[in-house]
Amino acid sequence: MHIPIAQPSLDKEENDAVLAVLASGMIAQGPVTTAFEEEFAAYCGVPHAVAVSNGTTALHAALLAAGVRPGDEVIVPAFTFFATASSVSMCGAVPVFADVDTVTATIDPADVLAKVTPKTKAVIGVHLYGQPCDVGAVRDICDDKGLVFVEDAAQAHGATYRGEKTGSLGDLACFSFYATKNLATGEGGMVTTASDDYDARLRRIINHGQSEKYLHTELGYNYRMTDINAAIGRVQLGKLDGFNRRRQENAAYYGSHITAPGLVLPSVAPGRSHIWHQYSLRVTERFPLSRDELMARLRENGIGCAVHYPIALSRQPFYAGAAACPVAEALAASVLSIPVHPNVTDEGRAYICETINGVI
Numbered sequence: 304m305h306i307p308i309a310q311p312s313l314d315k316e317e318n319d320a321v322l323a324v325l326a327s328g329m330i331a332q333g334p335v336t337t338a339f340e341e342e343f344a345a346y347c348g349v350p351h352a353v354a355v356s357n358g359t360t361a362l363h364a365a366l367l368a369a370g371v372r373p374g375d376e377v378i379v380p381a382f383t384f385f386a387t388a389s390s391v392s393m394c395g396a397v398p399v400f401a402d403v404d405t406v407t408a409t410i411d412p413a414d415v416l417a418k419v420t421p422k423t424k425a426v427i428g429v430h431l432y433g434q435p436c437d438v439g440a441v442r443d444i445c446d447d448k449g450l451v452f453v454e455d456a457a458q459a460h461g462a463t464y465r466g467e468k469t470g471s472l473g474d475l476a477c478f479s480f481y482a483t484k485n486l487a488t489g490e491g492g493m494v495t496t497a498s499d500d501y502d503a504r505l506r507r508i509i510n511h512g513q514s515e516k517y518l519h520t521e522l523g524y525n526y527r528m529t530d531i532n533a534a535i536g537r538v539q540l541g542k543l544d545g546f547n548r549r550r551q552e553n554a555a556y557y558g559s560h561i562t563a564p565g566l567v568l569p570s571v572a573p574g575r576s577h578i579w580h581q582y583s584l585r586v587t588e589r590f591p592l593s594r595d596e597l598m599a600r601l602r603e604n605g606i607g608c609a610v611h612y613p614i615a616l617s618r619q620p621f622y623a624g625a626a627a628c629p630v631a632e633a634l635a636a637s638v639l640s641i642p643v644h645p646n647v648t649d650e651g652r653a654y655i656c657e658t659i660n661g662v663i
């Protein structure tokens with residue numbers, strides 16, 4: 304059996320949608336992107352969605368729209384993909400790393416509070432692996448200190464916090480539609496917001512700083528999405544809840560069938576729904592194999608697996624000198640993701656559990 308760690312779910316519907324765009328002659332940004340923006344905004348329950356070229360440009364544009372400038376500080380979790388922090392650096396600002404919660408691996412509000420200084424402009428909460436961060440607590444800090452709250456929802460399309468969808472929880476929220484994401488367009492991204500002002504700023508920033516055609520009123524970029532990607536995105540959005548349900552079924556199965564001692568299985572915090580972009584368990588010293596040995600064992604048996612993420616941002620060479628974040632650094636040494644995507648079959652997930660449990 305061969306089970307990859309990630310696999311996009313694409314079929315004739317996506318094919319037909321792309322071919323229709325090619326046949327239309329409008330292969331850059333046009334009406335299909337506008338339709339995708341409207342449908343994505345409605346899905347998240349926000350007035351505005353601005354389509355962009357990827358999740359990193361979504362974050363960069365959102366931070367610029369929020370007014371992040373050189374010299375500002377932005378608090379980000381130490382345990383996430385590099386782009387959460389590099390987008391801050393792209394603004395000439397300084398990412399300040401907050402440690403993460405030991406159970407959810409999402410940003411620890413107590414450490415956010417400890418890291419606020421007069422230079423702090425914003426906080427990015429990452430909904431890691433598909434589970435919302437502690438939005439209520441982070442929101443309270445941001446409101447109290449006058450900070451902008453940005454959601455990094457790159458991994459959490461459709462997840463909820465107290466019944467509200469990601470994308471509607473922050474002042475601005477950023478999504479990625481990279482090939483492995485729950486909603487995949489190859490490359491692509493979206494910024495959502497309830498603010499008319501942020502929406503207008505975002506549209507200038509991602510289109511060369513133009514306030515009208517060929518009138519450039521600020522420094523902007525070409526971060527636009529094409530109608531080819533948007534066409535795939537519209538079809539995928541229609542399937543997203545179904546994809547997420549299958550991921551939830553697979554995760555629930557692992558929760559009751561992985562029984563080997565010494566593995567800590569991921570859990571869902573109260574008030575949150577998890578859409579399982581990754582099913583990332585932790586390999587402790589009580590497990591008979593090291594994390595690397597388990598990874599090798601799974602791969603020998605045709606089971607894809609990966610470490611998200613092997614180095615905490617506080618230990619990345621590019622951010623040398625950053626203060627230590629012990630929880631993030633311990634997680635980096637122990638987490639291991641196994642396949643949870645919608646293409647994992649009933650037989651596949653049973654085989655994965657047997658292989659893991661068979662180690663002891």
Ligand SMILES: Cc1ncc(COP(=O)(O)O)c(C=O)c1O
Pocket residue numbers: 357358359360383384386387429455457458479480481490491492
């Ligand atoms: C948490 C997080 N933030 C940002 C990004 C960046 O998205 P992209 O790869 O689309 O630029 C990703 C995706 O890899 C991510 O997982």
